[in-house]
Amino acid sequence: MILSDLKLGERAQIASVTEYGKGDLVSRRLRNLGFVTGEEVVCVAKGPFGGDPLLFQIGFTRFALRKEEAGRVAIVTR
């Protein structure tokens, strides 16, 4: 499952961040912001137009990601 599939209010754990080609800045950025294996994420809001971007709570911080960015993050739900 990927992060962009997460429903509103649903919790999951991050499995991995996929790199789109070498030197993918977005995936590097995601990891630097704390999207790393084992962290818990919650989808807390969705944008008004087509449910994009998505708002995730990770740690104590909320980040808005576009679906395309969230698609890089593989997750597992329990």
Add this chain to the structure above:
Amino acid sequence: MRIALVGNPNSGKTALFNLLTGSRQKVANYPGVTVEKKSGQLKISQSETWELLDLPGAYSFDTESPDEMVARDICLGNMPEEKKPDFIVCVADATNLRLHLRFALEVKSLGLPMVIALNMSDSAERRGIRIDVQQLEAELGVPVIPTVAVKRDGADKLLDALKSQSVYAPSTTNLDLDVHAEVNRILDRTVHMPDRTSNLDDRIDRIALHPVLGLAVLAITMFFMFQAVFSWATPFMDAIDFGIGALGGFFEETLPDGPLRSLLVEGIIAGVGSVIIFLPQILLLFLFILILEESGYLPRAAFLLDRLMLGAGLSGRSFIPLLSSFACAIPGIMATRTIQDPRDRIATILVAPLMTCSARLPVYTLLIAAFIPNQTVLGIFNLGGLTLFGLYIAGILSAMLVAYVMKKVRPKLDGQSLLLELPSYRFPNVRDIVIGLWERARLFLARVGKVILAITIVLWALSTYPTPPAEWTGSMIDYSIAGRIGHSIEWLFAPIGFNWQICIALIPGLAAREVAVSALGTVYAISASIEDPSGALLPIISTEWGLATGLSLLVWYIFAPQCLATLAVMQKETRSWRVVGIAVAYLFGLAYLASFLTFQAFS
């Protein structure tokens, strides 16, 4: 001594900087990049002041973003012409330690003397977050000092620590560490946190980010902001207008008739005045944007509108700059600094002049009054009002179209990226607002002041010299260089219906769009002493010009880059003449095409 403040965005770093330096600040750009350099003076004792640098906010030093690279290079002493700081104050938000400690560990791995300012320790306490500061110090191996940047005495302990230099124990570094695991380990040992986010944030966001309510709140906020910008600014603008008139009148009476008086009164005072008059609107706009920024609402607005803006090839962050451009494109272009992505930033800067700025209103009002019949449509709408509304919409639609075309011509290689942090809501701090407003006002005046002065002098000279001989019967400007240029470009503008009078007025109108109205008055030799020149102009143009010409000029002003100050700011903000060239070319192209179609359709 030279101290650098580093920290995540939203760590309250700049608030701490403001508290420590007060008004003793300098803002410039780092050489070669458009990254803002903020430095200030920290008074240590009566005789000693240290230099304090407020480095750009950074999430990580492992980065390609210009802001973060500057922060890193300064810390490492790799920035040309910048001395390496003697030590670093790393600012971390006590309520957001999982993210901010990660960066603190990165800073620590640089191996420089440092201290961690545990900022917003008061709001952490209020939320029931307990932090064992001593344990945290022991785990990190660097001093940790709680601060409250929004309180007057909130940095006293930090200041004491800075003065008694004993605390800068050089840190042990371990580069191979898994920082995320390390952060989690330290947090487990030192921090007790009852809730992950503040309840207040959750409650506000349930409304502010709601698909329907959130958009309604945004629309209402923007409506009030604009209402306030336009209505509150009016008395100040009237006062400035009166002051400019009085100043001009004073020199008119005291100086002997001659070139000097003409330069001063008709050139500089009138020309600079025509731009200064927008200063109240611009400052109010800056004030509202600052409040929205400080309170944490701005990123929410970007979140709500991102998808919509993305469809047009822009980003949610483009929203506020474009909105500001409805008052004036100059603050709008300056506000694009909040857009990190360089391509999005350039795209936003390029379409900003298409937003209908308030300098266009006098031109629109005159032309609508002259050419649009004053009649009611569909029972309730006034045709003139509808036309004005249509002109605004035409600007917005063409901006979307242009941005869309730019997206198609030059798609992004590494995909679209938003990655936007939505920080906690905060009550804006008066000190930070005042300092921020002062800074932007100063920057605005520095950006446009000299340019406007130069432009008005050149345009005055063009429309004054050579002076006509005594037997000349036409208007003064007709004989001048501007007049001759106007006549000589008439053939170019004939297909879009402009007569030579309009061609001439376009030239002084390059100072600011609304100057075209008074310039037309000059061309038609209406005495400047008449109380209401545009009122006197009205019967002349409505009888002398055809409908097609009037409409063509209306359409021209939707697009034409008739404001040299905007172009100058564009150049200074992007450091690229190419961007300015593209803007001028496409805006003139669109203006000519649209006016041509309008003229041909109506004649």
